[in-house]
Amino acid sequence: MGLIEITKNISYLPASEDPLSSDVVFITKENKTYIFDVGANDEAAEMINGIANEKIVVISHFHEDHAANAERIKFDxxxxxxxxxxxxxxxxxxxxxIVFDDIIALTVPSSHAKGCVIIVCGDFAFLGDCAYAGFKHGKRLYNVYQLGQLIKLLEGLDVKYFGMSHYKNFIYERETVLTMLREQYAKRTAGCDFIEAIGRSR
Ligand SMILES: [Zn+2]
Incomplete structure (x- = not known):
């Protein structure tokens, strides 16, 4: 599968299942290309290495499918x-x-992994896996406090769309994602720090 264009200067390489590899976002600004997540498959590594522009890479979180190619790509x-x-x-x-031109990379609270980062660019925020639950004791769980904080943070972003790694359409309307997260959050019960995730979540 090749690159899919989102806007004139934003495109992405879709995620793959085997080997598991995240979506890779490319944002081109004149002689610079910002890359969000580097994936784990050969296609992603080759595509990144084929870019002649100055390359600024941001990685969403440490999971292999998002970060493994960091070892074999060239970047600035x-x-x-x-x-x-x-x-x-x-x-x-x-x-x-960190603010680069009109792109902001920021750390966010997430149940999915420690140290999640998202990037915001124009109408889009690319979330990596931060909106998904984490795995604990064989269950997909959201931490109530972190989920509440994440919802608040995402509600405060002035964007129209969220990029959801691994999801079929990748780009979703802001309200679709916020509604999904609010539904998860509504499952919280007094005295319990975790919520079992409903629906699909990586
Ligand atoms: Zn992950």
């Missing part, structure tokens, strides 16, 4: 949370947020 700069950099062994830490 790489940014990720400190938890992710423990796995990539390369790059600079995003401790809160």
């Amino acid at each position: 700069e790489l940014y990720a949370s400190k938890e992710t950099i423990k796995h990539t062994h390369t790059g600079s830490v995003i401790s809160d947020k």
Whole structure:
């Protein structure tokens, strides 16, 4: 599968299942290409290495399917949370947020993994896996506090669409995603720190 165009300067390589590899987002600004997640499959690595522009990479979280190619791609700069950099062994830490041109990379609370980062660009926020539950004791669980914080943060973003890694259409209307998260959050019960995820969630 090849690149899919979202706007004139934003496109993405869709996720794959075997091997498991995340979507890879490319945002081109003149002589720079911002890359969000690097995937784990050959196609993603080859596509990234084929870019002649200056390459600025941001990785959403440390899971292999999003980060493994960091070891075999050429880039100019790489940014990720400190938890992710423990796995990539390369790059600079995003401790809160970093602003590049009109792109913002920021750390977000997430039940899915420690040290999740999203990027915001124009009408879009690319979420990686941060809206998904985490795995604990064989269950897909949201942490109530983190989910509440994440919903608040996403509600505060002035965007129209969210990019949801691994999901079929990748780009979803903001309200579709927020409704899904609010439905999860509504399942919370007093005194319980976790909610079992409903519906599909990676
Ligand atoms: Zn993940």
